[in-house]
Amino acid sequence: MAVTAGRIASAHRPAAVTVTIGLLWFLAVTAAAGGIALLFGAAAPDEEWLDSVPVIDTWVIPGLVLGIGFGLGSAVVAYGLQRTPHWEWLGWLEDLTVYHWSWAATIAVGVGHAVWIGLEFAYLPEYSILQYVYGSIAIALMLIPFLPAMRRHLRITA
Numbered sequence: 001m002a003v004t005a006g007r008i009a010s011a012h013r014p015a016a017v018t019v020t021i022g023l024l025w026f027l028a029v030t031a032a033a034g035g036i037a038l039l040f041g042a043a044a045p046d047e048e049w050l051d052s053v054p055v056i057d058t059w060v061i062p063g064l065v066l067g068i069g070f071g072l073g074s075a076v077v078a079y080g081l082q083r084t085p086h087w088e089w090l091g092w093l094e095d096l097t098v099y100h101w102s103w104a105a106t107i108a109v110g111v112g113h114a115v116w117i118g119l120e121f122a123y124l125p126e127y128s129i130l131q132y133v134y135g136s137i138a139i140a141l142m143l144i145p146f147l148p149a150m151r152r153h154l155r156i157t158a
Contacts, residue, residue, distance in 0.1 A: 014150060017081060017153055019140075020140075024077050024078035027070060027071075028078055029071075031067065032066075032071030032072070034067070035064065035071050038067075039059070044059040049125055052123050053123045069112065070116070074109055076105075077106055081106065081154075094156050098155060099151065099155055100156060102154065103145050103150070103154045107141065110139070110141025110143075117135040
């Protein structure tokens with residue numbers, strides 16, 4: 001592990017952490033690809049779908065949120081869980097939660113993605129099986145961090 005000795009409570013990676021890393025990398029790759037597709041019009045839905053969405057009149061903003069927010073964001077969090085680097089600028093979050101910053105960041109990605117999927121359900125005229133798949137991933141990212149094995153693994157020790 002790439003952390004200062006004694007900072008992370010457990011060097012053994014529990015299955016919950018491995019599964020979460022896999023979900024985050026999956027989300028990172030597919031969200032980045034989806035964001036790029038939206039930005040370049042390769043897989044953008046009909047422009048008419050935007051008629052029911054307030055404020056947004058092009059697929060550029062959703063493409064950027066998907067690609068950068070969920071693509072890059074999920075990759076950073078997956079890296080954080082995988083390598084558990086200590087980044088000084090996130091020390092305040094570790095002090096607040098007593099867990100490695102990637103613990104809270106995983107929950108934040110889950111909440112953000114749940115909001116994203118919820119907005120899709122609220123505003124888009126058609127539903128896709130992918131919304132249920134990604135909604136399930138969002139719920140998993142919000143709940144798995146609370147499993148005892150994951151909390152033990154990411155707990156910051158003195």
